[in-house]
Amino acid sequence: GICNGFQILCEAGLLPGALTRNQGLHFVCRDQWLRVENTSSAWTSRFEPGAEILVPLKSGEGRYVASEAVLDELEGEGRIAFTYAGDNVNGSMRSIAGISSADGRVVGLMPHPEHATEALTGPSDDGLGLFYSVLDAVLAKA
Numbered sequence: 855g856i857c858n859g860f861q862i863l864c865e866a867g868l869l870p871g872a873l874t875r876n877q878g879l880h881f882v883c884r885d886q887w888l889r890v891e892n893t894s895s896a897w898t899s900r901f902e903p904g905a906e907i908l909v910p911l912k913s914g915e916g917r918y919v920a921s922e923a924v925l926d927e928l929e930g931e932g933r934i935a936f937t938y939a940g941d942n943v944n945g946s947m948r949s950i951a952g953i954s955s956a957d958g959r960v961v962g963l964m965p966h967p968e969h970a971t972e973a974l975t976g977p978s979d980d981g982l983g984l985f986y987s988v989l990d991a992v993l994a995k996a
């Protein structure tokens with residue numbers, strides 16, 4: 855789930871936590887560096903651990919929040935998929951930009967990797983790694 859899709863996954867109980875108004879209550883629209891924290895999910899397997907990717911961030915309600923217990927659980931289980939590298943402009947707890955389900959099949963991500971699939975029209979083509987990762991996961995099940 856990307857952006858509002860991440861919100862829906864949280865609201866539906868498929869992922870823990872919630873997305874709330876950005877810190878400072880401002881809409882953010884900028885290219886954002888992310889750090890890949892987990893490469894074992896269906897959506898992140900094409901990345902190297904610690905890789906940094908550049909994707910657009912466009913949101914007014916992109917601040918990830920959860921209880922300390924949930925945050926500790928996500929960290930302990932390696933379920934934080936992406937963090938903001940450098941600036942955490944929306945104030946997400948522990949700089950979280952994306953998380954995964956326990957089985958790694960569902961990932962929620964606030965920034966927009968779908969707008970970083972072609973260097974000519976986006977800031978990079980770094981978003982392709984997410985879509986190639988899921989393609990690999992689907993083909994492995996075929």
